[in-house]
Amino acid sequence: MSESVERLLARRKRLLGPNVPTFYNDPVHIVKAVGVWLWDADGRKYLDCYNNVPHVGHCNPRVVEAIYRQASTLNTHTRYVHEGVLDYIERLTATMHDGLTTAVMTCTGSEANDIALRMAESVTGKRGIIATDSTYHGNTALVSQLSRSNEPKVGFGLEQYFRHVEAPDSYRIADPDGTLFASAVAEKIAELEQTPQGFAALIVCPYFLNESFPSQVEGWLKPAAKLVRQAGGLLICDEVQSGFGRIGSHFWAYERQAVSPDIVVLGKPMANGHPVGAVVSSADIMAMFRNSFRYFNTFGGNPVSCAAAMAVLDELQEQQMMANAKVVGDYAFKRLQILQKKYECIGDVRGSGLVFGAEMVLDRNKKDPASELTDVVINAMRHRGIILSKLGRYKNTLKIRPPMPFSFENADLLFDTLDEVLSEKL
Numbered sequence: 001m002s003e004s005v006e007r008l009l010a011r012r013k014r015l016l017g018p019n020v021p022t023f024y025n026d027p028v029h030i031v032k033a034v035g036v037w038l039w040d041a042d043g044r045k046y047l048d049c050y051n052n053v054p055h056v057g058h059c060n061p062r063v064v065e066a067i068y069r070q071a072s073t074l075n076t077h078t079r080y081v082h083e084g085v086l087d088y089i090e091r092l093t094a095t096m097h098d099g100l101t102t103a104v105m106t107c108t109g110s111e112a113n114d115i116a117l118r119m120a121e122s123v124t125g126k127r128g129i130i131a132t133d134s135t136y137h138g139n140t141a142l143v144s145q146l147s148r149s150n151e152p153k154v155g156f157g158l159e160q161y162f163r164h165v166e167a168p169d170s171y172r173i174a175d176p177d178g179t180l181f182a183s184a185v186a187e188k189i190a191e192l193e194q195t196p197q198g199f200a201a202l203i204v205c206p207y208f209l210n211e212s213f214p215s216q217v218e219g220w221l222k223p224a225a226k227l228v229r230q231a232g233g234l235l236i237c238d239e240v241q242s243g244f245g246r247i248g249s250h251f252w253a254y255e256r257q258a259v260s261p262d263i264v265v266l267g268k269p270m271a272n273g274h275p276v277g278a279v280v281s282s283a284d285i286m287a288m289f290r291n292s293f294r295y296f297n298t299f300g301g302n303p304v305s306c307a308a309a310m311a312v313l314d315e316l317q318e319q320q321m322m323a324n325a326k327v328v329g330d331y332a333f334k335r336l337q338i339l340q341k342k343y344e345c346i347g348d349v350r351g352s353g354l355v356f357g358a359e360m361v362l363d364r365n366k367k368d369p370a371s372e373l374t375d376v377v378i379n380a381m382r383h384r385g386i387i388l389s390k391l392g393r394y395k396n397t398l399k400i401r402p403p404m405p406f407s408f409e410n411a412d413l414l415f416d417t418l419d420e421v422l423s424e425k426l
Contacts, residue, residue, distance in 0.1 A: 003029075003041075005026070005027055005028075005029050008029060009022070009027065023382075023387075023389065024378070024379055024382045025379050026379070026382070026383070028040055028046070028382065028387070029041040030046075033048070033054070033058030033059060034057075034058055034059050035057040035058055035059075035403070035405055036048050036057065036058070036402055036403050036405055036406055036407075036410055037058070038058070038387060044385065045385060046382075046385045046386065046387050047385060047386050047387065047402075047410060047413055047414060048387050048402055048403060049386055049387055049388040049400045049401070049402045049406075049410075049414055050387050050388050050389050050399065050400070050401060050402065051387075051401075051402070051403060052241060052246065052268060052269050052355075052401050052402075052403070053268045053269060053272070053273050054269075054272050054273050054403050055244055055246075055268075055269030055270075055272055055312060055316075055403060055404055056272055056312055056315040056316060056319070056321065056403065056404055056405065057272075057403045057404070057405045058273075058403065060272055060311075060312075060315060062311045062314060062315050063271070063272045063274075063308050063311040063312060063315065065311075066307040066308055066310065066311035067274060067304055067307060067308050067311075069307070070084070070303050070304045070306075070307035070308075071304050073303075074303050075302055075303050075304045076302065076303065077297075077298050077299065077301075077302060078105070078297075078300070078301045078302070079296075082303055084303040084306040084307060084310075085105060085301040085302075085303070085306050087306070087310065088301075088306040088309055088310050089102070089103045089105075089278075091310065091313055092278070092280070092309075092313070093280060095251055095252070095313075096252065096264065096280060097260050099260060099282045100261075100264060100280045100281060100282060101282060101283055102280070102281060102282065102283050102285075102286040103278045103279060103280045103281075103286075104278065104279045104286070104289075104295065104297075104300070105276070105277070105278050105297065105300040105301030105305070105306070106267075106276075106277035106278060106279070106297055106300040107275045107276065107277060107297065107299050107300055107305075108138070108267055108275060108277045109137075109138055109238070109240040109265060109266070109267025109268060109277045110137075110138025110139050110140050110143055110267075110277075111138075111140065111277055111297070111300070112138075112240075112265045112266060112267055112277040112278055112279045113137045113138045113140075113143045113146075113203070113236075113238060113265050114138070114140045114142050114143050115279045115289070115295065116201075116203070116236045116238075116263045116265050116279050117129060117142060117143065117200075117201070117203070117236075118289065118292075118293055118295075119234075119263055119279065119281060119285055119286075119288075119289045120200040120201035120233070120234045120236065120263070121200055121292075122285075122288045122289045122291075122292035122293065123200075123234060123262075123285055123288050123289075124198070124199075124200045124201070124232060124233060124234065125198075126192075126197060126198030126199055126200040126233075127161045127197040127198070127200055128161055128162075128163065128192035128193075128195065128197040128198050128199045128200050129146070129161055129162050129163070129200060129201055129202075129203060130162075130163050130164070130165060130185060130188045130189070130192070130199070130201070130202045130203070131146040131162065131163075131164055131165075131202075131203050131204070132164060132165055132166070132167035132168070132204065132208070132211055133148045133164040133165065133166055133167055133393075134148065134167035134210060134211045134212075134392065134393045135147060135148075135167065135203075135204070135205065135208075135210050135211060136210045137203060137238055137265075141155065141156055141158065142158055145158045145159055145161070145162050146162060146203065148164055160195075160197065161197050163188040163191060163192055164188075165181065165184040165185055165187075165188055166184060167208065167211040167214075167393065168181055168208055168211060168214045168216065168220075169211070169212075169214055169393070170214035170215040170216065170348075170350070171214070171347065171348045171359055171367065172367055176217065177217065177220065177223070178216070178219075178220040178221055178222065178223045178224060179223050181220075181221075181223070181224055182223035182224040182226075182227050185202060185224045185227055185228065186227050189227065189228070189231045189233070193231070199231055199232070199233050200233055200234065201228070201233050201234040201235070201236050201262075201263075202224065202225075202228045202233060202234075202235055202236065203236040203237075203238060204221070204235075204236070204237065204238065205237070205238045205239070205240075205241060205242055205253070206221060206237045206238075206239065206242060206252075206253040206254040206256070206257045206259070206261075207241070207242035207247060207253040207256070207352075207355070209241045209242050209355060209391075209401075210241070210391060210392075211392065211393070212357070212359065212391055212392030212393070212397040212399075213350060213351060213352075213355060213356075213357070214350065215350045216257075218256055218257070218258055219257060219258035219259075220257060221254075221257035221258075221259050222257065222258055222259055225257075225259040234262040234263060234285075235259060235260075235261045235262050235263075236261060236262065236263045236264075236265065237252075237253070237254045237259075237261035237263070237264050237265070238265045239252055239253060239254065239264055239265065239266055240265060240266060240267040240268050240269075240277075241268070241355075241401070242355070243264075243266060243269070244269050244270070244312070244316060245316055245321055245322030245325055245353070245404070246269075246325060246353055246354055246355055246401075246404070247325070247329075247352040247353040247354075247355060248322060248323075248325040248326030248327075248329045248330075248352055248353025248354065249326060249352060249353065251322060252264070256352075262281060262282065262285060263279060263280070263281045263285065264279070264280040264281070265277075265278075265279055265280075266278040266279075266280065269312070270309050270312065271305055271308035271309040271311075271312055272308060272311075272312050274304070274305055274308040274309070275299075275305070276305045276306075276308065276309050277300075316404070319405075321404040321405070322353075322404075324404065324405070324406075324407075325353035325354040325404055325406075326353055328354065328406055328407060328408060328410075328411060329351065329352060329353040329354050329355075329356060331408055331411055332351070332354075332356050332400070332411045332414075332415070333349065333351055333356055335411060335412075335415040336349040336351075336356065336357075336358055336415070337349055338415075339358070339415065339418065339419060339422070340358065342419070342422075343422050343426065344364055345360050345361060345362070345370055345373060345422070345426060346358045346359070346360065346361075347359050347360065347361035347364050347367055348361075351400070354401065354402055354404060354406055355400070355401045356400050357391075357397050357398040357399055357400050358397070358398045359392070359396060359397045359398075360373050360374045360377070360396045360397070360398070361396070369394035369395075369396035370396055371394050371395050371396045373396075373425070374390045374395065374396045374397070374398065375390065375395075376425055377398070377418075377421055377422070377425065378390055378398070380421045380424070380425060381417060381418065381421055384417050384420070384421065385417075386413070386414055386417050386418075388400050388414075400414070
């Protein structure tokens with residue numbers, strides 16, 4: 001018999017310390033997962049509409065077999081020569097534009113973003129970084145300073161190196177071609193250039209996913225990217241959430257933005273839950289980084305991790321998962337639009353591929369965020385067997401980001417249930 005959730009929460013507090021986050025008012029004790037489904041300790045089944053980490057599906061057989069096979073043969077670090085990490089980086093960089101040919105393998109996206117910032121310093125000789133005010137890029141001492149929504153109360157004085165611009169918001173801020181955002185970036189570049197740290201880089205998720213994925217035309221980021229280059233800085237694209245075909249239209253979200261980043265950061269979905277991250281850059285940037293910093297990661301790029309990551313690329317290609325993300329995502333978007341016509345609390349719907357959602361409001365005319373209602377909705381959905389979450393500046397946007405095998409049938413279950421919940425709660 002499994003432990004009760006109450007007992008597990010008490011043990012977590014005792015063994016992990018206070019304030020360790022959980023989802024939902026009534027946390028879920030998950031014990032099993034397959035594909036897009038989760039099961040709790042009582043045997044209840046949940047549709048996973050949230051987790052991008054098991055990118056090609058929970059417990060994907062190809063990935064599981066790759067991990068087992070490699071772990072049964074060899075697992076060690078990259079100070080020994082092994083073809084696995086080389087084969088993977090060649091395969092990975094072949095999906096990107098020509099200039100991105102080298103990579104540093106890590107265990108997490110946080111580590112990868114930390115390295116990306118150090119790369120920018122090694123290239124420019126400067127340390128000033130610009131990010132949006134509603135973003136998240138990880139939790140190392142350095143990278144945590146990029147986040148304003150969960151701003152650390154203590155630090156090492158690193159805040160002096162960071163400047164934040166207002167996040168794009170297609171629902172409330174008219175900026176159809178990205179020039180307003182670029183102007184804000186230019187202002188912060190000028191501000192940093194007046195300080196000893198100078199300007200080194202702009203870091204963004206190219207789909208602005210944590211900023212509640214505002215609707216943007218293709219190439220929206222180009223004006224800001226141009227200003228960054230003119231100022232001698234680097235463009236860092238964090239594709240941890242938006243990459244590997246998730247948005248349906250492109251394998252990488254930076255392609256949709258029609259920009260060529262100097263550095264691309266990867267993590268979470270790379271190996272379907274096996275802890276893998278990476279920083280991809282040009283050969284010149286990599287050489288400058290390697291000559292400036294003596295970096296080594298014991299587990300980054302180990303044979304088992306690379307085997308898992310390679311299996312993910314195989315599965316994405318052979319199962320045509322990006323194409324699935326496009327057609328199912330288009331269908332999901334239409335279903336959201338139908339619900340928007342029915343419920344006044346849905347102020348805006350947006351998304352692409354298998355990342356989509358609805359912004360909840362108290363009044364469509366005033367666009368006042370309905371943050372409390374959003375919380376009520378996601379907790380009610382959890383009790384009906386649907387796992388999703390919320391995000392954005394006001395935490396009022398439903399965050400729906402399921403594993404890539406998500407189907408039309410899964411989408412119908414999701415939106416039929418959401419219809420029931422909204423009908424009951426309003």
